Amino acid sequence: MIDLSYKSNQPIYEQIIEQMKLHVMKGHLQPGDAIPSVRKLALELGITPGTVSKAYQELERQQIIETIRGKGTFIADKIQIKPDEGKLEERKKRLQTEIMELRMMGYDKNRIVELVKEIYEEMIEC
C-alpha cells in the first residue's frame, strides 16, 4: 500500500502522507474506507509508530482522514478543497523550481508540458 524509500531526501512521514493522498485521488481509497491502524501500518512498514502517527496527524489536520475513537481511522467523507493563497504561492514557487531544473536537464517547453500531462493522466486513470 505504501512504498517507502529510506534513503530518500524526503522524510518517511511525508512519503506516507503523499502516497495516502495519491491513493485517495486515484480512487483506491474512497470516503469512509478504513485505513490501517498506526501500529499495524508501522509494523507493516518496519518503522516506529511515532512516524506513522505523525503522518496521520498531518492527514487529519488536512481533513483527508478522520479518527473515530475506539473504531479506527477512515477516509474523510468530503475531501476539502481549500484555495489557501499563501500555500498556493509556495506551490507555484516549487513548481517553478522543478520546471527550471528540468529545463537545465535539456527539457524544452513541449517536453515539459507533455510530461505534466502524462503525470496528470497517470494520476487519475489508475
Place this chain on the structure above:
Amino acid sequence: MIDLSYKSNQPIYEQIIEQMKLHVMKGHLQPGDAIPSVRKLALELGITPGTVSKAYQELERQQIIETIRGKGTFIADKIQIKPDEGKLEERKKRLQTEIMELRMMGYDKNRIVELVKEIYEEMIEC
C-alpha cells in the same frame, strides 16, 4: 539580486543556489560574468559567509559557476546539460507531488498545464 525567505523551510543556501540558477537561465547572468564575492553577498544578505560559500561550492559542483583562486567567482562558460537518470526520476516524482497538490486545491488539467506554460514563459522572457 538574491531574495531570501527566512521563514521558509528551504535552507538559505538552497535558496541562493536556485535563485542564481534562475538568474543564469533568464540571462541576467551571462557566462563570464562575475558574481558577488562570498563576503559581499553575505553582508548584503545579512548572513554568514559560510552559508554563501556552501551555496557557491554546490553551484561549482554543478558547473554553473567557476571560482578562480584569489580572484573571485564567475558564471561558467558552458552550462552543462546532464541527463543523470537517477536525478530525473526524483524530479519527476517531485513534479507529481506538486501536480497532485494543485489538483487537491481544485486545479484541473487545463489550469495546471496553463500554469506550467506561464511559469515557463516567465522564466525565459525576463
Place this chain on the structure above:
Amino acid sequence: MIDLSYKSNQPIYEQIIEQMKLHVMKGHLQPGDAIPSVRKLALELGITPGTVSKAYQELERQQIIETIRGKGTFIADKIQIKPDEGKLEERKKRLQTEIMELRMMGYDKNRIVELVKEIYEEMIEC
C-alpha cells in the same frame, strides 16, 4: 579507523574521504555496514562534527555512502563506477606530476612500475 595528519596540507575532511574510500576498496567496509556517527567520529578524532559532516556529505555525493535520516550513515549498496571524462583528465595530469617527481628523485621506469604494482596489490589484499 581514520588516521589524521594535522600537519599535512591536505584538509582534514579530504583525509577522511580518502581513508573511507580505501576502507571500502579494501573490503573493511562492506555495503550496508554502518559507519560511525558524525558526532562519534568527531569525538574520536578530536575534531568538530562539522568537519566530519562535510566529509560524509561529499562521500554521499559520490555515492559511496548513504545517510538515512535519524538513523545513521551506511556504506552504499552499489559502489558506482563513473567514467566522467573531465575528472579522468585531471587524474591523469596528477598522475603525470607524481611520476615526474619520482623520476626527479631518481626512480627509473621499472622502479616506478614496480611501485605502482606494489601499491595496487597492497590496496586489494588487506
Place this chain on the structure above:
Amino acid sequence: MIDLSYKSNQPIYEQIIEQMKLHVMKGHLQPGDAIPSVRKLALELGITPGTVSKAYQELERQQIIETIRGKGTFIADKIQIKPDEGKLEERKKRLQTEIMELRMMGYDKNRIVELVKEIYEEMIEC
C-alpha cells in the same frame, strides 16, 4: 611555453613549477639555458609578477634554476637528485590516492600499469 589553467584547483605558481620541471625533464630546457625574466613571463601569461616570482623562488630552492644577479635566470648545471625520505612517503601516499581513484573509475591493474608506462614514455620522448 607555459600553459595555465586558471580555473584549476592547482595554484598558478605550482602549475608554473611543474611545467618548468617537465620542460627540463623532456630536454626542452637544458642546463645553462636562460628562462624568461619574472616580469616578461608575467606579462606573457597575463598574471602578476608576484606569482611568477613565487614559482621561481621555489624552483631555485629545489635547485632547478639559478639566478645570476644582473644577468638573468638559468637552468641549473646539475639537476639535483635528492632521496629525501619524508617527501618520498608523501609522494607514495599521493600515488596511492591516484591509483585508488582510477580503480574507482573502473581501471584494473593492467590498465593502470599501462597508463603509467604511457605517461612515462610520453614524458621522456618528447
Place this chain on the structure above:
DNA sequence: GTGGTCTAGACCACG
C-alpha cells in the same frame, strides 16, 4: 539518538 543548517569568528593560501 541521528544528520542538517547556521552563526560568529579565526586562520590560511592565493594573486
Place this chain on the structure above:
DNA sequence: GTGGTCTAGACCACT
C-alpha cells in the same frame, strides 16, 4: 582583495 578550512556552539527535523 579572494575563497577554503576549521572551531565552538546553537537549534532544528527526523526516527
